[in-house]
Amino acid sequence: MKMKRFAALLLAALMVLSLAACGSSSTSSQPSGSAEVNLDGDFTATELRVAIWDNNQRAGLQQIADEWTETSGVKVNVEVIDWGNYWTLLEAGANGGDLPDVFWMHSNTAQMYMENDLLLNLDPYIAADANVNLDNYYEGIVDLFTRSDGIHFAVPKDHDTNALLYNKAIFDQYNVAYPEDTWTYEDMYEAAKAIYEASDGNIYGVAMNTNNNQDSWYNFVYSYGAQVITDDHKGTTIGSEEGKNAMEMVRKLLTVGAPQSVVAETGTDSLFMSGKVAMIMQGSYMINAYYTADNHEDYYWAMLPYADVNGNGTCEKEERYTAYNGLGWAAAFNTKDPNAAYSLISAFCCEAGQIKQSELGVTMGGMPGVSEAFASAFPGMDISAFIRIEEEGSLFFRPYTRNTTIWEDKLTQSGGFLDAWQDPSDPELMRTACDNAQKIIEDAIAAE
Amino acid sequence: MREKRTRRKIDAAEKNEMLWGYAFVAPTIIGLIILNFYPVINTIWQSLCKTGDFGRGNTFVGIKNYQAVLTAGETWHSLWNTIKYALIEVPFGVAIALVLAVFLTKKLKGTSAFRTIFFLPMVCAPAAVAMVWKWLYNQQFGLLNNIFHTNIAWISDPKIAWISIAIIGVWSIIGYNMVLFISGLQEIPGDYYEAAEIDGASGIRQFFNITVPLLSPTTFFIVQTRVIGALTVFDLMFMVMDTTNVALQNVQSIVYLFYTYAFTNGNKGYGAALVMVLVVFIMLVTRIMQTAEKKLVYHA
Helix, strand or coil: CHHHHHHHHHHHHHHHHHHHHHHHHHCCCCCCCCCCCCCCCCCCCCEEEEEECCHHHHHHHHHHHHHHHHHHCCEEEEEECCHHHHHHHHHHHHHHCCCCCEEEECCCCHHHHHHCCCECCCHHHHHHCCCCCHHHCCHHHHHHCECCCCCECCEECEEECEEEEEEHHHHHHCCCCCCCCCCEHHHHHHHHHHHHHHCCCCCEEECCCCCCHHHHHHHHHHHCCCCCCCCCCCCCCCCCHHHHHHHHHHHHHHHCECCHHHHCCCCHHHHHHCCCEEEEEEEHHHHHHHHCCCCHHHEEEECCCECCCCCCCCCCHHHCEEEEECCEEEEECCCCCHHHHHHHHHHHHCHHHHHHHHHCCCCEECCCCCCHHHHCCCCCCCCCHHHHHHHHCEEEECCCCCCHHHHHHHHHCCCCCHHHHHCCCCHHHHHHHHHHHHHHHHHHHHHC | CCCCCCCCCCCHHHHHHHHHHHHHHHHHHHHHHHHHHHHHHHHHHHHCEECCHHHCCCEECCCHHHHHHHHCHHHHHHHHHHHHHHHHHHHHHHHHHHHHHHHHHCCCCCHHHHHHHHHHHHHCCHHHHHHHHHHHHCCCCCHHHHHHCCCCCCCCCCCCHHHHHHHHHHHHHHHHHHHHHHHHHHCCCHHHHHHHHHCCCCHHHHHHHHHHHHHHHHHHHHHHHHHHHHHCCCHHHHHHCCCCCCCHHHHCCHHHHHHHHHHHCCCHHHHHHHHHHHHHHHHHHHHHHHHHHHHHCCCC
16 A cells, blocks of 8 residues: 555656646746857857748748858758748747747737747847847837837838739720729729629629738728727727728728638639739738749739828828838747847848848848839839838838737627628628727727 | 555565556656646636736636636537537448448458548548648639539538538548447357348348347447547638638637637637536536447447
């Protein structure tokens, strides 16, 4: 019996131990900047794990990283995890203390990661780095990755805007005039309708999934004078009359667009590339996918239409809005070699790295003045619409709150906008959806 | 524990043997504790907490999560979706597998080839299976709609999507059930069939009067494990259906809902409470089946 008691004790001890082990791994032990800052090579790490979510950018970024490897001697392994799973994996990594060394941060979740000390405090490294000066980057993006106490946790990687992509072959086939800079959303609807009707519903005028927010319906909302998240990040005006007018326009487009049952099964990009859709709105980070597509010679970019709110027939600056967003390169709080991790971030974000990124056609830069090369990175395709809108229209930073994903996901689903998307013929459904959206966002902010 | 029995002294050899015994079971026991017992206890604890970001700063809130879970229409809707899925997957998965097993234990040409074919879905990764079916079902470019010249939204029409999903479930599980049935069939002595044949019983009569009752322990085992398996289904819905799919609400299982709350929204406490509700439900169902076993299963 002694043996049994001993075994029981042993088991109990093990249990406590395993509890303790798990406990200690989930509490943070931030190496409090005491690690010596030394960016001149001599790194202890032999390999860095880098995680991103966009496969279109992998090759270009790997190339920049490989050049860094030549001088640093540290191998860089870029892993691509799709957007949905990226955050699940990152969170699991954060819980278990096994984050990638260097990774992308996004406005949806940056605040949560910063508040929980999961990212490396970059300030001592930036101070020691002659190549990076945060004043040179887009202010909105720098702010996004600055915690309330002023510590910077990521360096801006890029910025993106949106444009209207159309398939010239389809416009030619149905004899409809191409999109122009003078287009209002109403004009866009008329063209979409003409194509949809002329093709007996075989070709959709537009395609928009409920989750196409940043590249699609968010832009309507701001152009019509409402805000998805107000400037103080504490509220929304989506349920206002302006918001409802914007979503009414979206609804009209959906009546001549691909039904929700179609876009939920096949992505809007795939539908467009298979010639089922005449127009879609896309972010600049998607250009490469269309540039390398089979029928790329038919694809053209135009500026996003504007909303003629005051009815004077010309576009005021605040009637044409595009969302812009910027990612940041961040490092894990517990990365084995913070010097190597920061050095890689610096290679991506310093002016030379940013220009290289533009030249390779990865994305536009995180600082003004480095994106000219991007426009010419796609010979044969005019992508100036993405850059022109920054001058001729207005930009709003992608709406975010402390935990954006919660309300953002709810908006895409039933009880949010999904019901109206599913049955766009009923204007009342869309108005109700706007009211619901107002409540969803307010409730989510209240629970943060 | 006071033992009246006089204790025999353990000699050195026995003691040694015992230690080795413990040493050999230790890996399993430690594994069980770390991978099963600890998470179970932790889940129960989390279900009573308002969990903080990244598993930090949990605050005890008592049964609040349970109240929220049990009063949400979503919970019951998902539970009903899960039951609907089980109601298709289990009966069809068992019945079709049984018929196949009976045919494949007959002395026919090519039985081993067919056994392999039917078992193949079991070998494939569930994610791969789901992706292939997703494309078969695709409304625009799917093989099914193209062959039959239809335009059915197989996985986006709320009325039929749950059936489409359950069909994938049946297809995936038939092979596994079949193999279990085959081994069960091989244990039925041939004498019964010979005797029945002499008495002039037809094949169908033999099937219902000999095979079905003598196979009932196997059948029960399969039904029980599959019911539990079906009630915890997740990967099919997760892989096949997009989160903006209009039919998702009518298809998502309770584990899917758990995943959404616990991992997508990061609300571990609510997720834990949700999964505890499922555990209680499965326990109830198992209890009912255990009672039924005594009446329905024929032990020779």
